[in-house]
Amino acid sequence: MTADQTEDAAPPILRLAGVTKTFGPIRAVDAVDLDIRDGEFFTIVGPSGSGKTTLLRMLAGLEKPSAGDILLRGERVNEVPANRRPTAMVFQSLALFQHKTVGQNIEFALKMRGIAQATRRARAHDLMTMLRLPHDYYSRPVTRISGGERQRVALARALASDPAILFFDEPLSAIDYRLRKQLEVELKDLHRETGKTFVYITHSLEEAMVMSDRIGIMRQGRLIQIGTPDEIYTRPLNKFVSEFMGEVNVLEVEQGGDGALHAREVARALKGPKLPDGATRGHLVIRPEALRFLGSGETADNVLEGELYNEYALGSRVQYHVKIGARMFVVERLREQRAAAAPGTTVTVGWNAADSIIVPD
Amino acid sequence: MIARLLIRPAFAWLRQPGLHAAVPILILLAIGFIGPLVLVAIFSFMPPRSFTLDGAPTIENYQTVVEQSFYLSLLRSFAFAAGTVVVLALVCYPVALGLAKLFGRYAGLLTLILVLPLFVSENVRLFGWVLFLLKGGGVLAGAAKAVFGLELADMLYSNTATLMGLCYVYLPFMLFPMVLGLSMVQRDVVEAASDLGASRWQIMREIELPLAMPGLVIGGLLTFVLSLGALTESKVLGGSKVIMIAADIESAFTFGQNWPLGSALSMLLLVLAGGLVLLVLRKLDLDAILKRR
Numbered sequence: 001m002t003a004d005q006t007e008d009a010a011p012p013i014l015r016l017a018g019v020t021k022t023f024g025p026i027r028a029v030d031a032v033d034l035d036i037r038d039g040e041f042f043t044i045v046g047p048s049g050s051g052k053t054t055l056l057r058m059l060a061g062l063e064k065p066s067a068g069d070i071l072l073r074g075e076r077v078n079e080v081p082a083n084r085r086p087t088a089m090v091f092q093s094l095a096l097f098q099h100k101t102v103g104q105n106i107e108f109a110l111k112m113r114g115i116a117q118a119t120r121r122a123r124a125h126d127l128m129t130m131l132r133l134p135h136d137y138y139s140r141p142v143t144r145i146s147g148g149e150r151q152r153v154a155l156a157r158a159l160a161s162d163p164a165i166l167f168f169d170e171p172l173s174a175i176d177y178r179l180r181k182q183l184e185v186e187l188k189d190l191h192r193e194t195g196k197t198f199v200y201i202t203h204s205l206e207e208a209m210v211m212s213d214r215i216g217i218m219r220q221g222r223l224i225q226i227g228t229p230d231e232i233y234t235r236p237l238n239k240f241v242s243e244f245m246g247e248v249n250v251l252e253v254e255q256g257g258d259g260a261l262h263a264r265e266v267a268r269a270l271k272g273p274k275l276p277d278g279a280t281r282g283h284l285v286i287r288p289e290a291l292r293f294l295g296s297g298e299t300a301d302n303v304l305e306g307e308l309y310n311e312y313a314l315g316s317r318v319q320y321h322v323k324i325g326a327r328m329f330v331v332e333r334l335r336e337q338r339a340a341a342a343p344g345t346t347v348t349v350g351w352n353a354a355d356s357i358i359v360p361d
Numbered sequence: 362m363i364a365r366l367l368i369r370p371a372f373a374w375l376r377q378p379g380l381h382a383a384v385p386i387l388i389l390l391a392i393g394f395i396g397p398l399v400l401v402a403i404f405s406f407m408p409p410r411s412f413t414l415d416g417a418p419t420i421e422n423y424q425t426v427v428e429q430s431f432y433l434s435l436l437r438s439f440a441f442a443a444g445t446v447v448v449l450a451l452v453c454y455p456v457a458l459g460l461a462k463l464f465g466r467y468a469g470l471l472t473l474i475l476v477l478p479l480f481v482s483e484n485v486r487l488f489g490w491v492l493f494l495l496k497g498g499g500v501l502a503g504a505a506k507a508v509f510g511l512e513l514a515d516m517l518y519s520n521t522a523t524l525m526g527l528c529y530v531y532l533p534f535m536l537f538p539m540v541l542g543l544s545m546v547q548r549d550v551v552e553a554a555s556d557l558g559a560s561r562w563q564i565m566r567e568i569e570l571p572l573a574m575p576g577l578v579i580g581g582l583l584t585f586v587l588s589l590g591a592l593t594e595s596k597v598l599g600g601s602k603v604i605m606i607a608a609d610i611e612s613a614f615t616f617g618q619n620w621p622l623g624s625a626l627s628m629l630l631l632v633l634a635g636g637l638v639l640l641v642l643r644k645l646d647l648d649a650i651l652k653r654r
Contacts, residue, residue: 060556083556083560089556093547095547095549097550097567098572099571099572108557108559112560
């Protein structure tokens with residue numbers, strides 16, 4: 001992550017230096033250092049209670065850091081309240097003004113700045129066009145539009161004052177799957193269209209992968225890994241990050257003198273990447289899609305036999321649970337490559353050493 | 362067949378089980394609530410100083426109200442009621458905001474302290490104020506003289522003392538609906554307004570007041586109607602200087618032995634206050650405001 005900061009010549013739009021927030025004895029956010037580049041889509045991912053919301057609230061000015069500095073375009077903004085920061089936030093609950101119309105909601109920031117009615121109205125209509133909201137919604141109460149439309153109104157409201165940075169506090173978490181997928185794409189497109197800096201928070205790494213330029217993984221108040229979606233996916237820093245991505249097979253392994261890896265649950269010695277120098281233990285991570293079923297004559301670096309426990313169709317892919325020894329392995333194949341075997345039969349599963357990674361705890 | 366179809370909708374409501382179940386309470390309300398009101402209404406059109414309902418109807422009592430300047434005390438009562446609402450709104454808003462949003466676990470304790478005096482009879486509390494404000498020997502004047510050497514002007518038996526008494530007695534009726542109203546304002550909505558550039562005042566005007574309006578209106582109406590009919594406050598703290606409409610009504614029925622005049626005054630008060638309440642409620646459409654949440 002320090003490499004990131006030196007690589008980039010342009011000064012960051014937002015710099016966090018040792019930002020800490022304590023609530024009594026709890027360190028909700030613990031010495032976070034982070035540079036967010038101008039125009040990037042940065043997502044902070046973490047489980048609930050990891051401090052990501054507190055961090056975002058400090059960035060938006062709704063909370064003051066207990067220690068450390070927040071620099072917006074090089075200027076310290078620790079003490080600047082939310083209403084005087086050139087940033088806008090989309091809340092988890094959306095926090096729309098229920099007593100106002102769609103138009104009044106969108107225009108709110110402009111009204112607060114004393115901008116004339118006609119200008120406000122024109123801007124609201126531009127935003128409604130951009131976010132594909134029907135123009136006759138302008139004078140409709142926000143209570144009388146659908147969930148997806150409310151999302152768009154919240155977005156338009158945040159965009160109205162042309163903020164430098166847009167913050168998102170899990171705005172899609174309470175939305176059903178289909179609409180969420182659609183809005184993820186729309187958000188990424190909106191990011192492209194506006195060219196603004198987006199800072200997004202979610203507990204779903206999958207959601208972060210879809211949209212982000214860079215991702216920061218947060219755990220217990222600390223940013224433990226920062227990288228592009230690709231880096232996070234292929235080189236997770238530790239077991240926590242690798243498991244956060246979704247279902248993966250993680251085996252606790254020890255390296256023997258011959259370089260082979262030994263896992264307690266698996267009888268055979270395994271081939272895999274070398275453990276870091278000096279380490280004797282680690283976690284072998286094998287992604288479900290790296291595992292495949294071997295027919296007769298086919299081979300791989302690691303070959304194990306087990307019982308096909310069950311299969312689950314995921315649309316374009318099929319997931320299998322395969323019981324090998326005491327351990328349930330997750331295998332995921334494309335539909336065209338689905339296993340010929342029925343649940344209950346014995347199957348051979350294999351993967352290559354290069355498709356697995358070793359991570360520390 | 363056709364006749365039955367035509368008749369049925371008109372009388373269908375008579376056969377509703379809900380109506381049948383409500384019959385006992387309807388009878389009780391008719392005898393105990395509507396009955397006396399009708400009696401008062403009829404009495405207000407009876408000849409002055411009559412005690413029966415069989416006199417020839419007349420509007421003489423209403424003429425008396427205007428001629429003998431009873432309308433002045435009616436106006437005074439309205440002014441006091443309006444004043445009480447204004448003062449209480451200003452006093453209660455910060456307290457309600459604190460109770461609803463800021464005090465956290467101390468809110469319960471403060472509520473208890475505010476409610477505790479209600480366990481003591483209103484008259485006793487008002488006489489307590491008399492002792493406090495009494496000229497010369499009162500707690501306030503005495504303390505001012507002893508500690509600061511100040512001679513305080515007479516405060517008891519004045520409009521100010523009466524207004525203060527009204528505000529003191531009806532404070533909870535404004536405060537608690539207001540607290541309820543303000544607790545309906547979600548924290549993130551206020552934060553969103555602030556994030557969008559609203560100052561504290563703008564947040565109050567644009568977000569808090571409109572969203573808390575149901576509570577504010579209910580509190581305002583309660584205090585207005587209660588202080589409009591208030592009697593003890595003016596008698597105890599206003600003395601003979603401050604005559605409110607309720608005092609006029611009382612004396613018409615008692616000393617004056619003029620039931621029709623008392624009835625006419627009551628009817629005027631009822632119609633004016635009722636009309637005002639209906640007007641406010643219609644304009645604000647409480648149901649719609651409450652349902653929107």
